[in-house]
Amino acid sequence: xxxxxxxxxxxxxxxxxxxxxxxxxxxxxxxxxxxxxxxxxxxxxxxxxxxxxxxxxxxxxxxxxxxxxxxxxxxxxxxxxxxxxxxxxxxxxxxxxxxxxxxxxxxxxxxxxxxxxxxxxxxxxxxxxxxxxxxxxxxxxxxxxxxxxxxxxxxxxxxxxxxxxxxxxxxxxxxxxxxxxxxxxxxxxxxxxxxxxxxxxxxxxxxxxxxxxxxxxxxxxx
Numbered sequence: 197x198x199x200x201x202x203x204x205x206x207x208x209x210x211x212x213x214x215x216x217x218x219x220x221x222x223x224x225x226x227x228x229x230x231x232x233x234x235x236x237x238x239x240x241x242x243x244x245x246x247x248x249x250x251x252x253x254x255x256x257x258x259x260x261x262x263x264x265x266x267x268x269x270x271x272x273x274x275x276x277x278x279x280x281x282x283x284x285x286x287x288x289x290x291x292x293x294x295x296x297x298x299x300x301x302x303x304x305x306x307x308x309x310x311x312x313x314x315x316x317x318x319x320x321x322x323x324x325x326x327x328x329x330x331x332x333x334x335x336x337x338x339x340x341x342x343x344x345x346x347x348x349x350x351x352x353x354x355x356x357x358x359x360x361x362x363x364x365x366x367x368x369x370x371x372x373x374x375x376x377x378x379x380x381x382x383x384x385x386x387x388x389x390x391x392x393x394x395x396x397x398x399x400x401x402x403x404x405x406x407x408x409x410x411x412x413x414x415x416x417x418x
Contacts (some may be wrong), residue, residue: 205379256295257288258348260379260388262417269412270367270404277316277362280337280412283377283390284355285348297346297384303378308370318360326357345382368403370398375417392417407409 217379261284270277302318322345324337337359346354372395379388394415402412 201369202256246341253287255384256291256293256348258295258297258381258384258388259288260284260377261286261295262377262390262392264416265414266375266394266411266417267414268368270362270395271410272405273407274410275364276282277367279360279362280324280327280357281360281377282355283379284353285346285351285379285388287348287350289350292350293327293383294349295384297348297354297388298347298356298380298382298412299343300360300377300379303376304362306369307373314366316366318362320358321361322359323356324359327346331334368396368401370396370401372396 263282263284267280268277269279275362279302281302283300285295287358300320302320304316306314306316320343321341325340327336327338328334329336337357340357343358346356348354372393374391374393377392378391381382381387387418396413400413400415403413
C-alpha cells in the first residue's frame, strides 16, 4: 500500500534571508579569526621594534645642574685665586647609552672698571673631597684625583668637587663676577654650558687677603 505524498511547505522569506546571512558571515568570520590576528600581532611587533631601535640610537641626554653655592679662595703669597665648584651631570636619556665629559673650563668676567672688565680662564686641575679638620673643626679639602674625563650613564650621575685655578697673578676684587662653565662632551659633541654670578664685598676680599694660610669663602650663586 503506497502512502500518499506529504506536502512540504516552502521556506518563508525570513528563513531564506537568515540562511543567506549565515552563509555570508561564515567566510568573513573565518577571515577575521584566521588572518587578522597574526597580521595584527606582526604589525604590533614591527612598531615596537622600530620604537626600540629609535630609542636605542638616540644621543645621550645629559643635563648640567649647578649647585647653590661656590667657594672662592686666593692667596697673595701663592700668587693666584682659585675656586671650588661642584656641578652635577645627569643622564636623562631613555636608553643605556653613556656620555663622557671630556673636560671642563670656567671663564670669568669681573666688574667693569676704567680699564675694562678683567676676565680670565680658570683651569680645572683637580677633584677634591670636603673634610673636617679633627683639631680645629674647620672645613678643608683633600685631594681625590686629577681632572679627568667623567662617565655619565642613566644609572650613574657625575658630581665632582672641582678645583679651578686662575692664571698666576689674577685675584678677586670687590664686585660682581660672571662665570661661564663649559663642559665638553664626547658622544653628543656639543658642549654643555651654564652661567652664574657671584658677588664679593670689600669685607670678603679683605678676609681672603689675610696673611697666613689661604682661606676660602662660601658664596651663593645666582
